[in-house]
Amino acid sequence: xxxxxxxxxxxxxxxxxxxxxxxxxxxxxxxxxxxxxxxxxxxxxxxxxxxxxxxxxxxxxxxxxxxxxxxxxxxxxxxxxxxxxxxxxxxxxxxxxxxxxxxxxxxxxxxxxxxxxxxxxxxxxxxxxxxxxxxxxxxxxxxxxxxxxxxxxxxxxxxxxxxxxxxxxxxxxxxxxxxxxxxxxxxxxxxxxxxxxxxxxxxxxxxxxxxxxxxxxxxxxxxxxxxxxxxxxxxxxxxxxxxxxxxxxxxxxxxxxxxxxxxxxxxxxxxxxxxxxxxxxxxxxxxxxxxxxxxxxxxxxxxxxxxxxxxxxxxxxxxxxxxxxxxxxxxxxxxxxxxxxxxxxxxxxxxxxxxxxxxxxxxxxxxxxxxxxxxxxxxxxxxxxxxxxxxxxxxxxxxxxxxxxxxxxxxxxxxxxxxxxxxxxxxxxxxxxxxxxxxxxxxxxxxxxxxxxxxxxxxxxxxxxxxxxxxxxxxxxxxxxxxxxxxxxxxxxxxxxxxxxxxxxxxxxxxxxxxxxxxxxxxxxxxxxxxxxxxxxxxxxxxxxxxxxxxxxxxxxxxxxxxxxxxxxxxxxxxxxxxxxxxxxxxxxxxxxxxxxxxxxxxxxxxxxxxxxxxxxxxxxxxxxxxxxxxxxxxxxxxxxxxxxxxxxxxxxxxxxxxxxxxxxxxxxxxxxxxxxxxxxxxxxxxxxxxxxxxxxxxxxxxxxxxxxxxxxxxxxxxxxxxxxxxxxxxxxxxxxxxxxxxxxxxxxxxxxxxxxxxxxxxxxxxxxxxxxxxxxxxxxxxxxxxxxxxxxxxxxxxxxxxxxxxxxxxxxxxxx
Amino acid sequence: xxxxxxxxxxxxxxxxxxxxxxxxxxxxxxxxxxxxxxxxxxxxxxxxxxxxxxxxxxxxxxxxxxxxxxxxxxx
Numbered sequence: 067x068x069x070x071x072x073x074x075x076x077x078x079x080x081x082x083x084x085x086x087x088x089x090x091x092x093x094x095x096x097x098x099x100x101x102x103x104x105x106x107x108x109x110x111x112x113x114x115x116x117x118x119x120x121x122x123x124x125x126x127x128x129x130x131x132x133x134x135x136x137x138x139x140x141x142x143x144x145x146x147x148x149x150x151x152x153x154x155x156x157x158x159x160x161x162x163x164x165x166x167x168x169x170x171x172x173x174x175x176x177x178x179x180x181x182x183x184x185x186x187x188x189x190x191x192x193x194x195x196x197x198x199x200x201x202x203x204x205x206x207x208x209x210x211x212x213x214x215x216x217x218x219x220x221x222x223x224x225x226x227x228x229x230x231x232x233x234x235x236x237x238x239x240x241x242x243x244x245x246x247x248x249x250x251x252x253x254x255x256x257x258x259x260x261x262x263x264x265x266x267x268x269x270x271x272x273x274x275x276x277x278x279x280x281x282x283x284x285x286x287x288x289x290x291x292x293x294x295x296x297x298x299x300x301x302x303x304x305x306x307x308x309x310x311x312x313x314x315x316x317x318x319x320x321x322x323x324x325x326x327x328x329x330x331x332x333x334x335x336x337x338x339x340x341x342x343x344x345x346x347x348x349x350x351x352x353x354x355x356x357x358x359x360x361x362x363x364x365x366x367x368x369x370x371x372x373x374x375x376x377x378x379x380x381x382x383x384x385x386x387x388x389x390x391x392x393x394x395x396x397x398x399x400x401x402x403x404x405x406x407x408x409x410x411x412x413x414x415x416x417x418x419x420x421x422x423x424x425x426x427x428x429x430x431x432x433x434x435x436x437x438x439x440x441x442x443x444x445x446x447x448x449x450x451x452x453x454x455x456x457x458x459x460x461x462x463x464x465x466x467x468x469x470x471x472x473x474x475x476x477x478x479x480x481x482x483x484x485x486x487x488x489x490x491x492x493x494x495x496x497x498x499x500x501x502x503x504x505x506x507x508x509x510x511x512x513x514x515x516x517x518x519x520x521x522x523x524x525x526x527x528x529x530x531x532x533x534x535x536x537x538x539x540x541x542x543x544x545x546x547x548x549x550x551x552x553x554x555x556x557x558x559x560x561x562x563x564x565x566x567x568x569x570x571x572x573x574x575x576x577x578x579x580x581x582x583x584x585x586x587x588x589x590x591x592x593x594x595x596x597x598x599x600x601x602x603x604x605x606x607x608x609x610x611x612x613x614x615x616x617x618x619x620x621x622x623x624x625x626x627x628x629x630x631x632x633x634x635x636x637x638x639x640x641x642x643x644x645x646x647x648x649x650x651x652x653x654x655x656x657x658x659x660x661x662x663x664x665x666x667x668x669x670x671x672x673x674x675x676x677x678x679x680x681x682x683x684x685x686x687x688x689x690x691x692x693x694x695x696x697x698x699x700x701x702x703x704x705x706x707x708x709x710x711x712x713x714x715x716x717x718x719x720x721x722x723x724x725x726x727x728x729x730x731x732x733x734x735x736x737x738x739x740x741x742x743x744x745x746x747x748x749x750x751x752x753x754x755x756x757x758x759x760x761x762x763x764x765x766x767x768x769x770x771x772x773x774x775x776x777x778x779x780x781x782x783x784x785x786x787x788x789x790x791x792x793x794x795x796x797x798x799x800x801x802x803x804x805x806x807x808x809x810x811x812x813x814x815x816x817x818x819x820x821x822x823x824x825x826x827x828x829x830x831x832x833x834x835x836x837x838x839x840x841x842x843x844x845x846x847x848x849x850x851x852x853x854x855x856x857x858x859x860x861x862x863x864x865x866x867x868x869x870x871x872x873x874x875x876x877x878x879x880x881x882x883x
Numbered sequence: 884x885x886x887x888x889x890x891x892x893x894x895x896x897x898x899x900x901x902x903x904x905x906x907x908x909x910x911x912x913x914x915x916x917x918x919x920x921x922x923x924x925x926x927x928x929x930x931x932x933x934x935x936x937x938x939x940x941x942x943x944x945x946x947x948x949x950x951x952x953x954x955x956x957x958x
Contacts, residue, residue: 669898670921700921703929710907710934723925732933744956767956777909784945808943830943842890852906857941866910868902870888876905878938878946883884883910 594685595653596624596635596644596662598692602699609676609696614640620697621666632663659684662692670700701753706730711738715767717746722755729758741766776882778863782810782832790834800850800858805829814838814864818848825855833862837881840869852876887930889916898923902930906938 600620602613617639623632624644635642636650644662645653663680664673673679677696684690701723708730712718718740720728728750729737737758742748742765750756757763782788788810795811796804800821810832817839823829831837837860840848846869852858858877860866865883868875885908891899898920917929939947 668921669923672922672925701924702921703915703918703924705915705930705932706928708931708933709936710932712932726926726928734934738934765956781945785943786945828941828943842888852935852938854937855941857938857943858906859942859946865884865886867886868888868904870890870899870916872888872902873900874903874905876935878907878909878942879885879904880907880909881885881911883912 619668709734713741721751724754836864891918
C-alpha cells in the first residue's frame with residue numbers, strides 16, 4: 067500500500083475523507099494537538115517539513131508513535147499529542163472549520179472562518195452521507211464496515227489542491243477486475259453535532275468567493291416506468307427574501323419569487339449572524355413527463371442554506387427525486403418522495419463557503435475502501451427511521467436512510483449491518499430488485515461476531531446469534547447482549563440496479579445502551595397477546611400443578627402500554643389473555659415488555675408466598691405465555707382462649723389454621739387446659755392447628771361442682787332467690803346505680819349502649835328468659851367493659867345472644883340454653 | 884346457648900369483626916358465628932375469649948363454690 071503526503075509552501079495539511087473529497091486551500095498556522103479522548107490524530111498546522119511522498123504516514127499514525135511525525139518533523143510541530151506526544155490511536159475524524167462546531171467543541175479547531183472543502187463523488191450510486199448517522203467508533207480499526215477488514219486504508223493524501231486528481235486514488239480505491247469497475251466506497255461520519263445540528267445533512271461547498279458560488283437545485287425526475295407512478299409537481303422558488311418575508315430579488319428564468327416568513331423552502335442561515343434566517347425561495351415545476359429542470363441560485367454570502375422541496379401528488383403513487391448539485395456535481399443525496407412525503411417539505415442543508423480562509427487544525431479519520439466489491443455500503447446501527455410500506459418499496463426508490471440502491475447490472479454489492487453490544491432483539495431484512503419488483507433470490511448472507519471489545523471478528527453462526535432464512539429473503543436475527551455482530555448480505559445487482567431495504571412491519575425491541583435510540587431502523591406494527599393462568603397452590607403450599615380456581619375469585623390486569631392504564635384481562639376458566647386495550651380490539655405491541663398483575667382476589671384467597679402478584683412479560687412473538695400465578699385459599703373461622711381453659715362435657719371441634727393455638731397465654735405463665743367429655747372428641751382440623759404451646763388436654767367427666775339442676779336456678783338459689791324486679795329492665799347503662807347489686811328479671815331483656823363498670827361496681831343480673839346484647843343496627847356501638855375491681859354477671863335461663871355489631875364484652879355470662 | 888352473631892356475607896363482601904370476650908362464658912351450647920374472611924382467618928381467630936381471674940376475686944361469694952368437678956374415666 068502506498069502512503070502519500072504532500073504539502074507545499076506554508077499550506078497546512080488538510081484532511082481527506084475519501085478520494086472524492088477535495089482539499090481546500092488552507093493557510094499555515096500553529097500546531098495544535100488535542101489530548102482529549104477519544105484519541106485523535108492531529109495534522110499539525112505548520113510547515114512540518116517535507117511531506118511529499120511520505121510513505122511513512124501510515125506508520126506514523128499507528129499508536130505509540132509521535133503524532134507529529136506524520137509530517138516528518140516533530141520538532142517543528144512541537145506539540146504533544148495524546149497527552150504525551152504519542153498518538154494513542156488511529157481515530158481519524160474530519161473536523162471542518164465550521165463555526166457552530168467550533169463553538170460547540172469549545173473552540174477546539176481554532177479556526178479561520180472557512181471550511182475545508184469536501185466534494186462528493188458525483189456518482190449516481192454513491193451512498194451519501196445522509197445515509198449515515200453520526201458514529202463515534204473510537205480508534206478501532208475493526209469498527210468500520212468495509213467488506214475486507216484486513217485492508218483498511220491508512221494512506222491518505224493531504225493536499226492543498228482543489229481537485230480530486232491530487233489524491234492518490236490507488237490507495238483509496240482499487241480496480242476490481244472481476245467486476246470491471248473502479249469503485250471507492252469509504253465513508254465516515256463528519257462532525258459530532260452540537261445541539262440543534264445534524265451533521266449528515268450538512269454539506270460543505272467551496273471553490274468560489276462569496277457572491278460567486280453557484281448551485282443547481284432540484285433536478286426532478288419523473289419515474290414513469292413504474293406501474294402506479296403518479297403525476298408529480300414539484301414547486302420551488304428562488305430568490306432572496308428579507309427577514310419580514312418580502313422579496314428582495316429574484317433569479318432565473320422562472321423567477322416567481324415567493325417569500326415566506328417560515329423556513330420551509332430555502333433558508334439562509336448566516337453562521338456569523340447568530341441565528342438570522344432569511345428565507346430564500348426557489349422555483350421549478352415538473353409536470354407529468356420525465357423532466358429535468360435546473361434552477362440556478364447564487365448565494366450572496368457564505369452560510370448555510372436549506373433547500374426545501376415539496377412534492378404534490380395528483381394521482382396514484384410513486385416517487386420522484388430531487389437533488390442539489392454544485393458546479394454540476396451532485397452534492398447531496400437524492401430526496402425521494404414517497405406517498406408519505408407528499409405535500410411534506412423535504413429539506414436539505416448545504417454550506418456555501420468562500421475559500422482562502424484558514425483552517426489550522428484538521429483531524430480526520432479514514433476507513434478503508436472496499437478492495438474487491440463494487441460497492442460496500444455500511445450502515446451504522448443508528449441510521450434511520452421508518453421505511454415506507456413494503457409494497458411501495460417494490461419497484462421504486464426506497465427511503466434512502468434505510469436502504470441502498472445499487473446501480474448497474476451484474477454488479478456485486480454488499481450490505482453490512484453492524485449490531486452493537488447489548489443489542490437484543492430481532493429484525494428482518496429483505497433484498498429487492500427494485501426495478502422489476504422481484505426479490506433478488508441470489509442473495510447470500512454471512513455473519514461475523516465477536517465478544518465486545520475483542521479485536522477479531524469470527525465468521526459463522528454464533529451460539530448467541532441466530533440467523534435464519536425464515537421466509538424467502540426474510541432473515542430473523544437474535545443477538546446476544548455481550549457481543550457485537552456484523553451481518554453481511556451480498557448479491558448481484560440485476561438489470562437496472564437493486565436495492566437493499568428493510569422490511570416494514572417488524573419492530574426492533576431494544577435500544578442502544580449508549581445512545582438510547584433504536585438499534586435498528588425498522589419501525590412497524592407487531593402484534594402479540596399475553597396468556598397465562600391462575601392456579602391454586604398444592605396442599606403443601608407449593609406453587610405447582612394446575613388446580614383451577616374459579617375466575618370469580620381472581621382478576622388479572624394487563625398493562626396497555628406507554629401512558630396507558632391497566633385493564634382486566636379476558637378470562638376463561640383458570641386462564642386469562644391480555645390484549646392491547648380493554649376491549650381486546652387490538653393486539654398491537656407498542657413496547658417490548660408488558661406488566662400483568664394479579665388483583666381482585668376473593669376474600670378467601672391470597673397470593674401464594676411462592677408466587678408473585680406481578681409479572682413482566684417480554685414480548686417475543688404473537689403468543690407470549692406467562693408463568694402462572696398461584697393463589698392460596700383462606701381458612702375457616704376459629705376461636706381462641708387466652709389465659710384460660712376451654713371445657714366441654716362432650717366434644718370440641720374447631721378447625722384451626724396450621725400452627726395456630728386453641729389456647730394461648732398472654733398474662734398467664736402458661737396456657738390453659740382443654741377438657742372434653744368421655745363421649746366426645748377434640749378436633750382441631752386438618753391444617754395443623756395445635757392445642758397450645760404446652761399441649762395440655764384432658765378427657766374427663768365434667769360438670770359443675772356443688773350445683774344441682776340448671777345453672778340459672780342453682781345460682782339464683784345461691785344468691786338468695788331474689789324477688790323479680792317489677793319495673794322491667796332499666797335502659798340505663800350497667801354502670802348506673804339502678805343496676806347495683808343483684809337484680810332478677812322475668813322475661814327477655816335487651817342490653818343496649820356502652821356500659822363501662824367502674825372498679826367499685828358489682829352487678830349481677832338474673833334473667834328468667836333470653837338476654838340480647840346489642841342490635842343489628844349498623845350504628846349500634848354497644849360494648850360492655852368492667853374495670854378491674856368491678857364485677858358483672860349475667861345469668862339467664864334462656865339464650866344469651868351477642869349481636870353481630872358487638873365486638874367487645876366483659877363479664878361472666880352463664881346460660882342454661 | 885351463647886350465640887355470637889354474624890353478618891358475614893362473602894357474596895356481598897361483608898366480613899365480621901373479631902369478637903373479643905373477657906371473663907367467663909358458660910352454656911350448654913355455643914354458636915360462634917363470626918367469620919373474618921378466609922385470608923384473615925388464616926391468622927386471626929374470629930372469637931377470642933380471655934380469662935379474667937379478677938372476676939373471681941370480685942364476685943359474690945355465691946359464685947365461689949361453683950367449680951368444676953373432675954372425674955377420672957377409664958383409659
